Amino acid sequence: MTLATLTRPWAAMSYGFLDASAKREMRRKIIKAIAVPGCQMPYASREVPIARGWGTGGLQVTLTLIKPASVVKVIDQGADDSVNAASIRRFLSRVSGAAETWDTLEATILQSRHRIPEERLRDDQVLVLQVPNPEPLRPVQPNMSIARQMHADADYGRLWLVLYEQMVRSGRIVQGAAYPSLVNGRHVMTPSPIPRWDVPKLHMAHHLTLLSAGREKRLYAVPPFTRVEPLVFSDVPYQVEDHAGLTCHRSGLSGVFMNEIPQDSGGSVFEASDSNLGIKAIRQAEGEATKIGPMWYENGELRP
Amino acid sequence: MTVMERLAPQLVTGAPLLTMSGISRRFGAVVALEDVAATVWPGEVLGIVGESGSGKSTLLRMMNLEDTPDTGTYHLALPETPGNLFDLDRFARRQLCARRIGIVYQNPHLGLLMGHSSSGNVAERLLIAGERSFATLRAKAKGALEASEFPLTRMDDPPRQLSGGMQQRVQLAKAIALEPALLLLDEPTTGLDVSVQALVLDTLKRLQRDRAITMVIVSHDLGVIRTMADRVMVMRHGRVVEEGLVDQVFQDPQHPYTQELVHAKL
Known part of the structure; x- marks a missing residue:
């Protein structure tokens, strides 16, 4: 041995x-x-x-x-x-x-x-x-x-x-x-x-x-x-970022957390922060079979 | 009770608010306190005088439950504290100190968060006691600062940007924010110039008159004690050498040390 x-x-x-x-x-x-x-x-x-x-x-x-x-x-x-x-x-x-x-x-x-x-x-x-x-x-x-x-x-x-x-x-x-x-x-x-x-x-x-x-x-x-x-005050409710009304300029997604991207013009456009979700949304829009799972938020409101 | 009635001499007949007895404390070979007893009745101001190292600040720290003596008992006549307060655990002590005892230190760095706003410092006290409504916190902090005659235009400035007199007022506001049963003052005016000292004493005097707060004031300045206190305790080498009404003790001192002290001053 x-x-x-x-x-x-x-x-x-x-x-x-x-x-x-x-x-x-x-x-x-x-x-x-x-x-x-x-x-x-x-x-x-x-x-x-x-x-x-x-x-x-x-x-x-x-x-x-x-x-x-x-x-x-x-x-x-x-x-x-x-x-x-x-x-x-x-x-x-x-x-x-x-x-x-x-x-x-x-x-x-x-x-x-x-x-x-x-x-x-x-x-x-x-x-x-x-x-x-x-x-x-x-x-x-x-x-x-x-x-x-x-x-x-x-x-x-x-x-x-x-x-x-x-x-x-x-x-x-x-x-x-x-x-x-x-x-x-x-x-x-x-x-x-x-x-x-x-x-x-x-x-x-x-x-x-x-x-x-x-x-x-x-x-x-x-x-x-x-x-x-x-942690909150009893008279000041907890608020999430006000991103419900924003739309992603690449994927068209809305109601998700956005990144703000400043532009040369002085304004800014928004992009979905969860980049793979954005990619999936674009693929789906182009007719590819992609599965997007259930989301936490809907129209800026947290789903129960 | 009107102000005049409160000012009038009254016979104290009720039970004392604060009772300390047999307090001894050694730091190694140093005897800080030796068999000290103290009694304070509701609405009364007790002055403690003595030279540096006589144990007066150690005694005050014990009244604020920051230190525990080797022997001795401490009772406050409050509904929630029937027993010896030195037997309480850390958690109960903190609750009691936050709700029932206010303290103003000589050094504002000990009592204040220098980087946070003045009103925030007062609000902290309320937060520790469990207040969670922003509007109430704001209103109560403002009320306490107003009562200690702090200029409200500066209520959101941090104490590090304030003068010494104003810092003491913030400490005072913090101490009275919860309407404490007992207010402890550790050399509250030492280090302030004479005119500011007079103004701060004025505020303290008015607060005492309006709210009938029970106070214990430690000072080496006989003038402060004479202005503020009803009764005085003279300490030396960790012992109480003389105790009595302020006028009586200062006019007719019995103990050689008190005689020396009074003559040195006057």
């Missing part, structure tokens, strides 16, 4: 890039995060071959969840074809053998920055959000040790102070992204820099959402069918 018969053949890396002990730790922390919705779990953020701040947190979660039968979609600012999204997606499929897709309906794991797709996610899909700053209390409490105590005490009164000052200064709430939200009536989380438009999509959602910050080494989760309530 030789040593070679007892060991596996040499390979450049473990399956899914991360080694077994790293994945085991990630799995444990993911389970903990799901058990206590919205509570930040510290984890040992491993080195991955992209720079901190480019989605290392999300990437580590995805690398842990991935299997050969997975289908991955990676979104950066709503687009699948940006450099960052394309290279993360290619990396994921190279180290795991998983299939790549642009289509929200086909994907089993969706890693995203800034957006949640406009098509409704199903209970067999997992959304992984990359988070730059996981601490909602940072604007009001720069000391992280005290912030952790405030989380333990559910002492969130000060978060309304930020909203109060926005109301005083601008007459409305101007918090555009990372809107602090109460998860399951207990922990306030920052839902990563998704726009206000996307926060209601997390409320009682059918899918699992995992949020991970690689640089800050924190991981938290919104399990399926969990309450996610944005």
Whole structure:
């Protein structure tokens, strides 16, 4: 008997890039995060071959969840074809053998920055959000040790102070992204820099959402069918961006979240932020057989 | 009760609001407080004087439940707090402090969020107590700032842009926003120039008269105590050396240290 018969053949890396002990730790922390919705779990953020701040947190979660039968979609600012999204997606499929897709309906794991797709996610899909700053209390409490105590005490009164000052200064709430939200009536989380438009999509959602910050080494989760309530004043209702009346100049879509594109003339045109939805809409208009799934919003109103 | 009736001398017959007894606190070998007792009746102003390091600020911190003594008890005659307040857990202490006790520190950096607006600082207090209506927050913050004679044109400026006197007024507004049962003042006018000091004392005096707030005021300035307080406690080396009505203590000091203090001042 030789040593070679007892060991596996040499390979450049473990399956899914991360080694077994790293994945085991990630799995444990993911389970903990799901058990206590919205509570930040510290984890040992491993080195991955992209720079901190480019989605290392999300990437580590995805690398842990991935299997050969997975289908991955990676979104950066709503687009699948940006450099960052394309290279993360290619990396994921190279180290795991998983299939790549642009289509929200086909994907089993969706890693995203800034957006949640406009098509409704199903209970067999997992959304992984990359988070730059996981601490909602940072604007009001720069000391992280005290912030952790405030989380333990559910002492969130000060978060309304930020909203109060926005109301005083601008007459409305101007918090555009990372809107602090109460998860399951207990922990306030920052839902990563998704726009206000996307926060209601997390409320009682059918899918699992995992949020991970690689640089800050924190991981938290919104399990399926969990309450996610944005913080509001009792007399100032929560409002999403007023994009219902806008039409995408390329696909003709309306009632979805738009990107504003300034023009030479000084005006601007709008483009659907979820770029693959726009592509599907154009294909459908040209008579190709394309399936667009049920959407979260209809005419700017969230469907129940 | 009219203002004149309130001003008239009254015989205190009710139960005290604040009762502290047997308070001792050591920091290593340093004795900060040694068997201190204090009693404050509703509507009364208690002054605490003493030299630096006499334990007066430590005692005030304990009244605000920021510190726990080695031995001693603390009772407030409030419906929700029947027992010794030092036995409360962190959460209950915070609730009690936010709702029932107001404090003005000598250093406004301790009591205020310097980067947030002044009205926001007052609103924070209400937010911690659970107020969630923007209109109410705004109105109450404005009312409290008005009561502490803060210029309303500057109510949305951050305290770091305000003068020392105005910062103290913001602290005061924050402290009285929830109509506390007990208002603690830690050297509220130290570091202000004499004219501003007089104005701030004036505001405090008027508030005391209008609302009959129970106050404990710590100062090393006998003038402040003489203006504000009804009764005075003289502290030295962590002990209370003399206690009595302000006029009585300052006119006829019994303890050698009090005599020294009064003569040094006058």
